[in-house]
Amino acid sequence: MKHVERYLAGIFMISVFLILIITSVEVAVYANYGYFEKEYKKYDVNNPKGIVNMEMDELISVTKDMMQYLRGNRVNLDIIATIDGEEKEFFNEREKSHMEDVRDLFVGALKVRWCAIGMAILCLISLCLLLYWNDIKVLLFRAYLATVCGLLAVLGAIGIWAFVDFTGAFYKFHALFFSDYEWIFDARTSRLINILPQGFFVDTAIRIVVIFILFILIMGAILLLAKKVKQRNNNLGGTYE
Numbered sequence: 001m002k003h004v005e006r007y008l009a010g011i012f013m014i015s016v017f018l019i020l021i022i023t024s025v026e027v028a029v030y031a032n033y034g035y036f037e038k039e040y041k042k043y044d045v046n047n048p049k050g051i052v053n054m055e056m057d058e059l060i061s062v063t064k065d066m067m068q069y070l071r072g073n074r075v076n077l078d079i080i081a082t083i084d085g086e087e088k089e090f091f092n093e094r095e096k097s098h099m100e101d102v103r104d105l106f107v108g109a110l111k112v113r114w115c116a117i118g119m120a121i122l123c124l125i126s127l128c129l130l131l132y133w134n135d136i137k138v139l140l141f142r143a144y145l146a147t148v149c150g151l152l153a154v155l156g157a158i159g160i161w162a163f164v165d166f167t168g169a170f171y172k173f174h175a176l177f178f179s180d181y182e183w184i185f186d187a188r189t190s191r192l193i194n195i196l197p198q199g200f201f202v203d204t205a206i207r208i209v210v211i212f213i214l215f216i217l218i219m220g221a222i223l224l225l226a227k228k229v230k231q232r233n234n235n236l237g238g239t240y241e
Contacts (some may be wrong), residue, residue, distance in 0.1 A: 009143035012123035015116040024212035095192040
């Protein structure tokens, strides 16, 4: 029975970490559109000499429409904007095709999060039927530590790879999730690659990792506090003899 309880705790913790990873991505890119404006200014994406010569407010409006499309809240990317003083369609057909694949990936991740939430609830209910709450807290804290150690090993390897060769890691990531090569754009003709240069993805990856670390630290603090409360209650226990 102990093996079953450990498996349930492990599956619960992996599910929670998956929820936190997906939520970290969502928070990083959807919580504040001021982040995009900051990045656009940092990389001077709408300078008059480039192909994205437009007002910042309108560029942010295009960005909001794009991000809503990626969540499945917009039907298409047929977006008209004033560029170089003329009304033009912002995205070309190749960009639309790639962003459709990105939308499928992101919407799929949101569905996976719902599945992970259901799995976590199911595992927690099962543990409550098998163990006392104090024992569950200890078991979950151990599962948390084991999951963190495993995650650190994976993220450490990916981090070293990205630090040494971010471009190579970026290309491998895209090749893994996208079967075609429509994600390779020419900066001379693609506005998408101009507003989202490599530096943007580096900054965003760091932002996601920081948010995710904050989430797991908060979770660890809650589990540790709950474990200590259990121990303190045990120390206060006594008999009526």
